[in-house]
Structures are given as C-alpha cells and as structure tokens.
Amino acid sequence: MPDSTASPSVLLVEDDAPLTDLLCDLLAEEGYAVEVATDGHRGLHLGLTRRFDLIVLDRGLPVLSGLEVLRALRRQAVDTPTLVLTARGALDDRGEGLDAGAEDYLVKPFEVPELLARLRALRRRRFEGAEQLPVGRRRLDLASRTVIGHDTAVELSASECALLAVLAEAPGQVFTRSQLLLSAFDGADDPGTVDTYVHYLRRKLGRDVVQTVRGVGYRLGAR
Numbered sequence: 188m189p190d191s192t193a194s195p196s197v198l199l200v201e202d203d204a205p206l207t208d209l210l211c212d213l214l215a216e217e218g219y220a221v222e223v224a225t226d227g228h229r230g231l232h233l234g235l236t237r238r239f240d241l242i243v244l245d246r247g248l249p250v251l252s253g254l255e256v257l258r259a260l261r262r263q264a265v266d267t268p269t270l271v272l273t274a275r276g277a278l279d280d281r282g283e284g285l286d287a288g289a290e291d292y293l294v295k296p297f298e299v300p301e302l303l304a305r306l307r308a309l310r311r312r313r314f315e316g317a318e319q320l321p322v323g324r325r326r327l328d329l330a331s332r333t334v335i336g337h338d339t340a341v342e343l344s345a346s347e348c349a350l351l352a353v354l355a356e357a358p359g360q361v362f363t364r365s366q367l368l369l370s371a372f373d374g375a376d377d378p379g380t381v382d383t384y385v386h387y388l389r390r391k392l393g394r395d396v397v398q399t400v401r402g403v404g405y406r407l408g409a410r
C-alpha cells in the first residue's frame with residue numbers, strides 16, 4: 188500500500204543530471220511524487236527503506252549498476268514494478284534486465300511520451316494482480332468488472348471499473364482529478380472525464396460509493 192500521499196510515487200535512479208532534471212519536471216507534471224538517487228548505492232538504500240509505486244532505474248550507474256540494484260531489491264522481496272533504462276540496445280541486454288527482475292525495459296534515447304505510457308501500463312498491471320478490492324461492504328471483482336454485494340452484482344464498463352479500482356486500491360486517499368486522469372484514464376486531458384465517470388458510478392452503485400472532497404477531488408466512499 189503506498190504511503191499517505193495521494194500522488195503515485197516514483198524512485199528515479201539516474202546519474203545523468205540533465206536527463207534527471209528533465210524527467211523530474213515531466214513526472215511531476217504528470218502527477219507523480221519523484222524521489223531521485225544519483226548512484227546505485229543510494230538508489231538501493233531508498234528502494235529498501237521506502238515504499239514506492241514505481242522505480243525507474245538507469246542501468247549504467249556509479250557504485251552499483253542498475254542491474255545489481257535490481258537483483259538486490261528482488262532478493263529482499265521488494266517487488267515494486269521497475270522500468271530499466273539503458274544506453275545499450277542489444278537484445279541480450281534486454282533479456283538480462285528482465286532476468287534481473289525488471290518488468291519493462293527502455294532503450295535510450297527514448298521519447299518521453301513512450302516512457303510515461305510504459306509507466307502507466309506498469310501501474311495498471313499492479314491492479315491486475317489483485318483479484319478483488321473492498322468497496323465499503325461490497326467488493327469489486329476486477330476480472331469480471333463486477334461489484335458484488337450481499338445479494339447484488341452490478342457490472343461496470345472498463346472505464347468505470349478502472350476509476351473505482353484506483354479509488355478502492357487506496358481507500359482514505361483523496362485524489363485530484365489530474366491524478367485520476369493519470370491513473371485511470373491513461374492520462375486523458377479533460378478533467379470533466381473524471382466527473383462524468385463518477386456520475387456513472389454513483390448512478391449504478393449509489394451516491395455514497397464515491398465521496399466528493401470539495402476543492403480537491405474524490406475518494407472512495409465510506410459505505
């Protein structure tokens with residue numbers, strides 16, 4: 188479970204200063220809370236002692252290489268979804284990165300939208316690992332996109348399910364519309380999309396299923 192901040196958190200381990208600055212700005216714009224480590228030792232320390240939603244890990248790093256960091260994290264059962272960046276593009280490199288426990292692999296130089304799309308996919312895949320999420324006294328079954336109650340079953344559309352899953356995965360957290368766009372709607376850019384789908388969810392599941400937090404956004408309802 189992520190910590191109490193509502194933004195998804197990313198650990199960026201990268202020693203190229205201009206690239207780090209650029210990525211920090213872009214990830215922050217996308218709604219991520221970014222923590223930076225500029226060498227492998229610091230990256231490993233942060234990865235072992237703090238909880239992140241995602242890790243972006245450069246392969247060529249001072250002190251410890253990216254793959255050494257990743258193997259050490261996996262040995263300690265840190266299963267945070269990790270995208271490895273590399274300057275080398277040989278197929279062997281890719282295999283080695285995936286063997287070390289990376290979920291994905293991106294060759295430099297890369298297009299930023301490509302990186303952001305890959306990170307969104309990694310976050311989505313995390314939800315797919317869970318089968319059911321509690322929604323008040325009901326539960327959301329992700330495979331069938333159904334909200335199951337004592338004697339009720341309500342089917343959701345893919346977008347309704349994605350939105351409710353993001354809220355239900357972190358009950359108590361307040362999400363801004365831009366965070367929900369990022370997490371549930373693939374970074375679509377109209378904040379009204381969120382309001383529309385909240386409306387659909389309330390119509391199907393009752394007004395209390397999603398709570399409006401005035402001036403901020405939404406969270407999972409208490410019931």
Ligand code: CA
Nearest residue numbers: 202245247248
């Ligand atoms: Ca590097």
